[in-house]
Amino acid sequence: MSLELLLIIAFSGAFLTYLSxxxxxxxxxxxxxxxxxxxxxxxxxxxxxxxxxxxxHNYLGLSLVLRLNxxxxxxxxxxxxxxxxxxxxxxxxxxxxxxTDYYYFMMLLINASMLGIVLSGDLLSFFIFWEIMSWSTxxxxxxxxxKAIAAGxxxxxxxxxxxxxxxxxxxxxxxxxxxxNIQIIATQLHTAFSSYKLFLLIIFSITFGIKNAVMPxxxxxxxxxxxxxxxxxxxxxxxxTRMGVFGFLLIMYVIVGSGTTLHxxxxxxxxxxxxAWLGAITIVIPTFIAMLQxxxxxxxxxxGIGQGGYMIVGIAxxxxxxxxxxxxxxxxxxxxxxxxFLSVGAIQYRTNGLRDLNSLGGLFKKMPIAxxxxxxxxxxLIGMPLTNGFVSKWLIYKxxxxxxxxxxxxxxLLGTWGTILxxxxxxxxxxxxxxxxxxxxxxxxxxxxxxxxxxxxLTILLFGVLPGLPxxxxxxxxxSVGFDALDVSVWGxxxxxxxxxxxxxxxxxxxxxxxxxxxxxxxxxxxxxxxxDNYAAGAAIPQDKYNYTVDFYxxxxxxxxxFLKDIFDSFYQKIAEATGVACxxxxxxxxxxxxxxxxxxxxxxxxxxxxxxxxxxx
Amino acid sequence: xxxxxxxxSILLALIxxxxxxxxxxKIMARIQWRYGPPVTQPLIxxxxxxxxxxxxxxxxxxxxxxxSFTGAIVLxxxxxxxxxxxxxxxxxxxxxxxxxxxxxxxxxxxxASANPVSSIGISRxxxxxxxxxxxxxxxxxxxxxxxxxxxxxxxxxxxxxxxWAFGSWVLVxxxxxxxxxxxxxxxxxxxxxxxxxxxxxxxxIAEFSGKHLAFVTLQHALHVFAALALFVDVFLGGWTxxxxxxxxxxxxxxxxxxxxxFLIKMLIVLVLGIFVNAVFxxxxxxxxxxxxWKWPTLISFVGLIIVVLVN
Numbered sequence: 001m002s003l004e005l006l007l008i009i010a011f012s013g014a015f016l017t018y019l020s021x022x023x024x025x026x027x028x029x030x031x032x033x034x035x036x037x038x039x040x041x042x043x044x045x046x047x048x049x050x051x052x053x054x055x056x057h058n059y060l061g062l063s064l065v066l067r068l069n070x071x072x073x074x075x076x077x078x079x080x081x082x083x084x085x086x087x088x089x090x091x092x093x094x095x096x097x098x099x100t101d102y103y104y105f106m107m108l109l110i111n112a113s114m115l116g117i118v119l120s121g122d123l124l125s126f127f128i129f130w131e132i133m134s135w136s137t138x139x140x141x142x143x144x145x146x147k148a149i150a151a152g153x154x155x156x157x158x159x160x161x162x163x164x165x166x167x168x169x170x171x172x173x174x175x176x177x178x179x180x181n182i183q184i185i186a187t188q189l190h191t192a193f194s195s196y197k198l199f200l201l202i203i204f205s206i207t208f209g210i211k212n213a214v215m216p217x218x219x220x221x222x223x224x225x226x227x228x229x230x231x232x233x234x235x236x237x238x239x240x241t242r243m244g245v246f247g248f249l250l251i252m253y254v255i256v257g258s259g260t261t262l263h264x265x266x267x268x269x270x271x272x273x274x275x276a277w278l279g280a281i282t283i284v285i286p287t288f289i290a291m292l293q294x295x296x297x298x299x300x301x302x303x304g305i306g307q308g309g310y311m312i313v314g315i316a317x318x319x320x321x322x323x324x325x326x327x328x329x330x331x332x333x334x335x336x337x338x339x340x341f342l343s344v345g346a347i348q349y350r351t352n353g354l355r356d357l358n359s360l361g362g363l364f365k366k367m368p369i370a371x372x373x374x375x376x377x378x379x380x381l382i383g384m385p386l387t388n389g390f391v392s393k394w395l396i397y398k399x400x401x402x403x404x405x406x407x408x409x410x411x412x413l414l415g416t417w418g419t420i421l422x423x424x425x426x427x428x429x430x431x432x433x434x435x436x437x438x439x440x441x442x443x444x445x446x447x448x449x450x451x452x453x454x455x456x457x458l459t460i461l462l463f464g465v466l467p468g469l470p471x472x473x474x475x476x477x478x479x480s481v482g483f484d485a486l487d488v489s490v491w492g493x494x495x496x497x498x499x500x501x502x503x504x505x506x507x508x509x510x511x512x513x514x515x516x517x518x519x520x521x522x523x524x525x526x527x528x529x530x531x532x533d534n535y536a537a538g539a540a541i542p543q544d545k546y547n548y549t550v551d552f553y554x555x556x557x558x559x560x561x562x563f564l565k566d567i568f569d570s571f572y573q574k575i576a577e578a579t580g581v582a583c584x585x586x587x588x589x590x591x592x593x594x595x596x597x598x599x600x601x602x603x604x605x606x607x608x609x610x611x612x613x614x615x616x617x618x
Numbered sequence: 619x620x621x622x623x624x625x626x627s628i629l630l631a632l633i634x635x636x637x638x639x640x641x642x643x644k645i646m647a648r649i650q651w652r653y654g655p656p657v658t659q660p661l662i663x664x665x666x667x668x669x670x671x672x673x674x675x676x677x678x679x680x681x682x683x684x685x686s687f688t689g690a691i692v693l694x695x696x697x698x699x700x701x702x703x704x705x706x707x708x709x710x711x712x713x714x715x716x717x718x719x720x721x722x723x724x725x726x727x728x729x730a731s732a733n734p735v736s737s738i739g740i741s742r743x744x745x746x747x748x749x750x751x752x753x754x755x756x757x758x759x760x761x762x763x764x765x766x767x768x769x770x771x772x773x774x775x776x777x778x779x780x781x782w783a784f785g786s787w788v789l790v791x792x793x794x795x796x797x798x799x800x801x802x803x804x805x806x807x808x809x810x811x812x813x814x815x816x817x818x819x820x821x822x823i824a825e826f827s828g829k830h831l832a833f834v835t836l837q838h839a840l841h842v843f844a845a846l847a848l849f850v851d852v853f854l855g856g857w858t859x860x861x862x863x864x865x866x867x868x869x870x871x872x873x874x875x876x877x878x879x880f881l882i883k884m885l886i887v888l889v890l891g892i893f894v895n896a897v898f899x900x901x902x903x904x905x906x907x908x909x910x911w912k913w914p915t916l917i918s919f920v921g922l923i924i925v926v927l928v929n
Contacts, residue, residue, distance in 0.1 A: 362732065364678055375726075384722070385708075385715050397711050398768055404929065406763040406922055410755060413714075417751045420718065421744050424725060432729035433737055492707070504707040508695055513688040516833075520684055523829040526674035533673070534733040537819055541733065548737035555903045556745055 003053055003066040003119055006042050009035070010112030014105055021101030029091055032104045036084040039115060043077045052121060065121030065181050070476040071254070075118040075246050078331050079239040082338050083111040085452040086238075089342055090231040092448035093349055099143070106140045107232060110240065117243055123170045123180040130166070130243075134159045137240060141228045151223035157576075158220045162210035169203040186255050197256050198264050201271055204251040212244025213305045214312055215282040216568040225301030230345040233297065237304045237341060238334035245311045245330050252315065253323075253481035262318045272316045279312030280411035287418040289564050291425070291553065296344045296355040299426055300337060303381060306415055307333045313412060314396045319403055320483035325395030327474050332388040332463065336380030339373050339456040340426075346370035346445035346453070347430060357426065358550045362435030362531070366442045371431045373453040378423040380460045383416055385505050388463035391471075394500055395493070425552045434547040435531070465506045466490055624695060624704045631694040631847075634881060635839030636661045638846075641885075642806075642892045649896040660839070664832045672828015675731045679830075682727025687833045689719025690840035697847045698771050700857040700877035709768035710758060717844070720837055721747060727830075728822040739821020742903050743812035749910040750802040750809075756918035757792040760925045761852050764788055774856035782855040788928050791921030793853045798914040800887070802906065803845045806895040811903045846884040854883050 013035030021028035052067040068076075087107060094100050113136065116129030138159070142152030174180055176196070177188040189197065206217070213221040221241070225233050252261045252272075264271040283306050290302035307329070314326020346367060348355050364371040376387065383389035393416060400409035445453070463470060468490035479485050486493055492500040534541050551557060589600075611617065640657035647654025656662075674680055693716040695704040708715075721743060728736035761783060762768050765776050777783055784793040802809040812821045823834050850856060857876030866872040901909065 364730070365676070382718065383715060384718065385712065390715060394708060394711055394715075401759065401762050401768055402766065404763065404926075406759045406926060410759055410922075413755045413759070414752065417748055417755065420722075421748055424722075424740075424744055428725075428729050428737065428740070432726070434732040434734075499707055500712075501707040504705050505692075505712065508692045508705055509688060512691045512695075513684065516684050516688050516691070520680065520829065520833070523668055523832075524671055526672040526680075526828050526830065528674050528676060531675055531730075531732045533675075534731055535819065535824055536733070536735070543732075546734040547732075548734040548741070552737075552741050553745055554741075555907065556748075559904060559907065 003051065003068060004055070006039060007066070007112065007116055007119065009042075010039055010108070010115050013038070014108035014112055017108055018101050018105035021104065025100065028101060028104060032087050032108065033084075033091070035108055036080070036087040036111060039080040039111070040077070040084050043073065043080060046073065049073075062122070062124055062180055064125050066119050066125075067121035067182075068119060070473055070480055071246075071249060072118045074327070074331070074470075074473050074477060075239070075242075076115055078334055079114045079118065080111060082238045082334055083107070083114075083235050085338070085455060086231040086234045086342075089234070089345070089449050089452045092446040093231050093345055094229070103140070103143065103229065103232075106136050106143075107235070109136045110140070110232075110235065114239060114243060118246060121182055123173065123182065123185070127163075127166060127170055131163060133240065133243070134163060137236065140232045141224045141236075143229050143232070144227055147223075148227035151220075151227040155220040155224045158210050158217070162207040165203050166207040169200055169207075172203075173200065182250070182255060186257060189256060194260065194264055197260055198271060201251060201256060201261065201264070204247065205275065208244040208247035208251070209278075210244075211247065212241060212308050212312065213282075214244075214278050214308065215285060215305070218282065218286070218305045219566065219569040219572055221305055222298055222301045225304060226295060226297045230297075230341060230348060234338040234341040234345075237300070238338040241304065241308065242311070242330050242334060244308075245315065245326070248312070248315055249327070249481070258318065258482045272318050275316035276313050276405075276408060279309045279316055280408050282306065282309030282312060283415035284309075284411050284418070285564075287415045287422070288560065289566065291418065291422040292557065292561065292564055293422070294357045296347075296357055296426060296430065297341070299357070299422060300340050300344070303419065303422070304333075304337055306419070307337070307381070309415065310393065310396055310412060313408060314392075314399070317396075317399060317403060317405065317408070319399050320478050320486055321395055322399030322403070323478050323481075323483060324471065324474050324486055325392050325399060327477060328395065328467075328470060329389075329392035331470055332380065332392045335456055335459050335463070336377045336387075336389060339453065339460065340377035340381070342449065342453050342456070343370045343373035343377060344430070346373075346449055349445065349449065350442050351439065357429040359436065360430050360439070361428075361433040361547050361549055362431070363439065363442065364431040365531075366435070366439070367431075367444055369450045369453055370445050373457055374427055374431060376457045376460050378427050380464075381423055382420050386464045386502070386509060387460050388467070389460075390464060391467040391492070391500065391502070421553060421556075429549045429552065433549060434544065436547070437544045465502050467492055467500075467502060620704065623702045627694055627699050627702050627704055628691055630699060630702075630877070631691075631840055631843045632836065634884070635841075635843040636664070636836075638842050638885075638888055639835075639839050642888065642895070645889065645892045646896050649893070660835065664835050667827075667832035667835070668829055670828045672830050673825070674830065675825065678730040679727050679825075682723045682725070682730060683826075683830050683833050684723070686720045686723025686727065687837050687840075689716060689723055690837045690844070692716055693720070693844050694840060694847075696770070697844060698774055698851055698856055699847060700880040701873050702877065703771050706769060706771055710762060710770050710773070711768055713770065713848070714755075714758070720841060724822050724834065724837070728825060731825040733825050735818045735824045736822050738818050739812050739814075739824065742814075742818075743822055745903055746802060746805075746809060746811055746906060749907040750799045750914075753795050753799050753910060753914035753918045754803070756915065756922050757796050758852070760792040760918065760922040761789060763922070763929065764925045766929075770851055774851055774858070777855035778858040782853065782858070784853040784855075788925055789853070789921070791917050791924065795914045795918035795921065796849055796853060797887075797890070798917070799910060800845065800849065800891055801894050802910060804842055804891055806891060808894070808898040808901045809906050810900050811906055814900065842888070843884075846887050847880075849887055850880060850883045854887075856880060 017028055017031045017035055020031050050069050055064040094103055110133055113129045113132040120126040120129055138152050138156040141155055142149045173185055177185050210217045262272050286302045286306040290299050293299040310329050311326045314322045344355055380387040380389040383393040397409055397412055468488055471488045475486050475488050491503040532543055639660040644654045644657055696713050725740045728740055765773050783789040826834050857880050859879050
C-alpha cells in the first residue's frame with residue numbers, strides 16, 4: 001500500500017463525506033466513520049515499514065517527497081486512531097445539530113492534513129499541509145459562532161505568525177541548500193555555521209512553540225479549547241496541538257541533528273537548556289492557573305498547556321531517556337486528555353451544554369461510564385501507577401534527576417502535585433458530592449459516545465501495565481535520530497541506575513487489592529443506605545443545599561489569586577488594541593474627498609522637487 | 619524468601635503502626651497529666667469496628683476504601699524496613715507516587731457520600747498535602763541528586779558506608795526541613811486541619827463506620843509508619859548504627875537486629891512529633907500553608923542549592 005494512496009483516500013474521503021451529506025445524513029455518518037477508520041487499518045499494516053516515494057512534478061524544480069519512518073508512523077497512527085474515535089463519538093454528540101456536513105468535512109480534512117504533515121519528506125509539502133491544517137482548524141474553532149469567532153481569530157493570528165516564521169526558515173534553507181528534501185538538507189547543513197543553525201532552530205521554534213503552546217506563546221489555546229465543538233476539541237488537544245512536538249523533533253534532531261542541537265551555546269545559555277526551562281515554566285504556571293478555573297473545558301485546556309511542557313522538557317533535555325519520555329508523554333497525554341474531554345462531552349450532551357464546575361455534581365451513579373472515563377483520565381493525568389502517564393513521567397523525572405538538573409526535575413514534580421488539586425476538583429465537582437435536583441432524571445451517554453470512552457480507558461491501563469508496547473516504537477525513533485538505544489522490555493525499562501518494571505507494581509497492587517477485597521467481603525456486611533443518609537452531628541443535611549463545590553480550595557484561592565494572572569495574554573491584547581488604533585488612524589487619510597487626494601499628490605510631488613533641489617539625487 | 623519478606627513487612631508495619639497510634643495517645647495523655655488509654659486501645663477499636671454493622675453509600679464508597687488500604691500496603695512493600703525490601707522497581711519516584719493512592723482512595727470514598735463535611739475535609743487534606751509536598755519534593759530531590767540515584771535501597775547502602783545523611787553537612791538542611799514538615803505529613807496538631815474533630819466531624823472520614831472505619835484506622839497506622847520509615851531510610855541511615863552490625867551482617871541476626879534498630883529510630887522520631895502535637899494548638903489552613911511554604915521550603919531550597927554547588 002503506497003503512501004500517496006493513503007493521502008488520496010484521506011483527502012478525497014473528506015470531500016466525498018461532505019457531498020454525501022447532501023444526499024442523506026445516514027450515508028454521511030457511515031462514510032465519515034469508514035473514511036476515518038481506513039487510514040488506521042492501512043497504517044497498522046505498515047508497522048515497521050520504512051519507505052520513501054519521490055514524485056517529480058517540475059514545480060520550481062522541486063519534487064514532492066513522502067516518506068514513512070518510525071517517527072512518522074508513530075505520530076500518524078496516534079493521530080488517525082484518536083481522530084477515528086472522535087468521529088465515532090461525534091455520531092452521538094453532533095446528532096441533530098446544524099451544519100454537520102461542514103463539521104465532518106473539516107474534521108476529516110484536518111485528519112488528512114495532519115497525516116500529510118507527518119508523512120511529508122520535504123519542507124514544501126510540510127508547509128502546505130501545515131497551512132491546510134491551520135486554516136481548517138480556524139474554521140472548526142469558530143464553528144459555534146459568538147465567542148468562538150473571537151477565539152478563532154486569536155488562534156489564526158498567532159498561527160499565521162508561526163507560519164510566516166516557518167516560511168522565512170524554509171526560504172532561507174532553500175537558498176542555502178538548493179533543496180527542500182529533508183534528508184538532503186540534513187546532510188548539507190553539516191557544513192553550515194553554528195550561528196546559522198541557531199537561527200534556523202529559533203525561527204522554527206516560534207512556529208512549533210506557538211502550535212504546542214509553549215509559554216509565552218500559549219495564549220490562543222484556552223479560548224480555542226473552550227469554544228470549539230467538543231469532539232474536535234479532543235482532536236485539537238490530543239494530536240493537533242502536538243504537531244508542535246513533532247515539529248520540534250523534526251527540526252532539532254532530524255534536520256539540524258542531535259550532535260549540533262545539544263551543543264549550541266555555553267553552559268546555561270544554550271539553545272536546548274533555555275528551551276527546557278521554557279518547558280519547565282510551561283509546566284508550572286498553567287498548572288496553577290488551572291486550579292482557578294470553573295469551566296471544565298478551560299481547566300483541561302490549561303492542563304493541556306502544562307502537560308505540553310513535559311514533552312518540551314523531555315525533548316529539549318536531550319538524553320535518550322528524556323527524549324523517549326517526551327515522545328511517550330505525547331502519546332499518553334493524547335490518550336488521557338481526549339478521554340477527559342469525551343467524558344466532559346457526555347455530561348454536556350445530557351445537560352444541554354453545561355460544563356460549569358459550580359453547578360454540577362454527584363453524577364457518578366447516573367453516568368457510570370463517563371465517570372470511569374473521567375476517573376481513569378485524571379489518574380493518567382496525575383500519573384498514578386498502573387496508568388500510562390506514570391511511565392512517561394517517571395522516565396522524564398529520572399532523566400532529569402540523573403542528568404543533574406534537580407531544579408528542572410522540581411518544576412516537573414511540582415507540576416504533577418499541583419495537578420492533583422485541580423483534577424480532583426474537576427472529578428469532584430462533576431461526578432462526586434451531591435446530585436443537584438434538576439439532574440435527577442439524567443440518562444447515560446448514548447452508545448456511540450460510550451464506545452470511545454471505554455476503548456480509551458482500556459488503553460490507559462494497557463499502556464500503564466505494558467509500557468513496552470509503545471516504548472519499542474519510541475526506541476526505534478530515538479535510535480533513528482541518533483540517541484543510544486534503551487533496554488526496553490514489554491513490562492518496562494531496565495537500566496543499571498534503576499529499573500522500572502510495571503509487572504512488579506501491577507502484581508503487588510492486584511494481589512494486595514484482591515486480598516483486601518476478600519477481607520472486605522468476608523467482614524460483616526454494611527447496610528447500604530441512600531446517599532443523603534449522612535452524619536451531620538445531630539442536624540439534618542438538607543438535600544440540594546449544602547453541596548461543597550463553589551470555591552473548592554477557597555483558602556488557597558484567597559492566597560494565590562492575585563498572583564495568577566495571564567500577563568502574556570493581556571500584553572498581547574494590548575498590542576492588538578494598539579494596532580487597531582494605529583490602523584484606524586491610518587484609515588483616516590482616506591476620507592473620500594477628491595480634493596484631499598489631489599492635495600496628497602501635490603504634496604508628494606512638491607516633496608520630490610524639494611529633494612531634487614537640495615540633494616539632486618534623481 | 620521474597621514471599622516471606624513480603625508478609626513479614628506487611629505484618630510488621632501493621633503491628634508497629636497500631637502500636638505507634640497507641641503509644642502516641644499514651645504519651646499525649648501523660649504530657650497532659652492524664653492516665654490515658656492502654657497502648658492496645660487502637661487495636662481493640664479496630665477489632666470492635668470490624669464486628670459492628672456499618673453503613674455504606676454504595677460501590678464507589680467501598681471501592682475507595684479498598685483502593686486506599688491497598689495503596690497503603692503496597693507503599694510499605696516499596697520501603698526498606700531494616701534490610702527487608704520486598705519490591706524495588708521504580709525507586710523513590712515510585713514511592714512518591716504510591717503515597718498518593720491512599721489519600722486519593724479516601725477522597726473518592728468520602729465524596730461518594732453527599733456529606734458536605736467530607737468534601738470540606740478532602741479539600742483541606744489536598745491543600746495540606748500540596749503545601750507539604752513542595753518542601754518534601756525539594757528535600758528528596760536534594761538527597762537523590764547528592765547520592766545520584768533514585769533507589770531507596772541504594773540510598774540506605776550509601777549511608778551505611780559513608781555515614782548518615784543527617785550527619786553530613788551537605789544534607790543536614792534538608793533533614794531539618796523534613797523534621798519541620800513531619801507533623802504535617804503525620805496530620806497531627808498543629809496541622810490537624812483535615813481531620814479537625816470539633817470543627818468538621820473528622821472531615822473525610824465522617825461517614826465511615828464499621829469495617830470502613832476499621833480499614834481507615836489501619837490505613838492511618840500504615841501512613842504513620844510509612845512517613846516515619848521514609849525519614850529513617852533517607853536521613854537516619856535505615857538499619858545502620860555506627861558500623862555496629864558490620865560483624866554480623868549477612869546472618870539472620872544481622873537482619874533481625876537491623877529491623878529492631880530501624881524501629882527504635884522510628885519510635886524516637888515519633889516521640890519528637892508527639893511532643894510538638896501535645897503542646898501546639900491547631901493552625902488554620904492558610905496559616906499552615908503559609909508556614910509550610912515559608913521556613914521548610916526556604917531551608918530545603920537552600921539545601922538543594924548547596925547540594926548542586928557541592929556536586
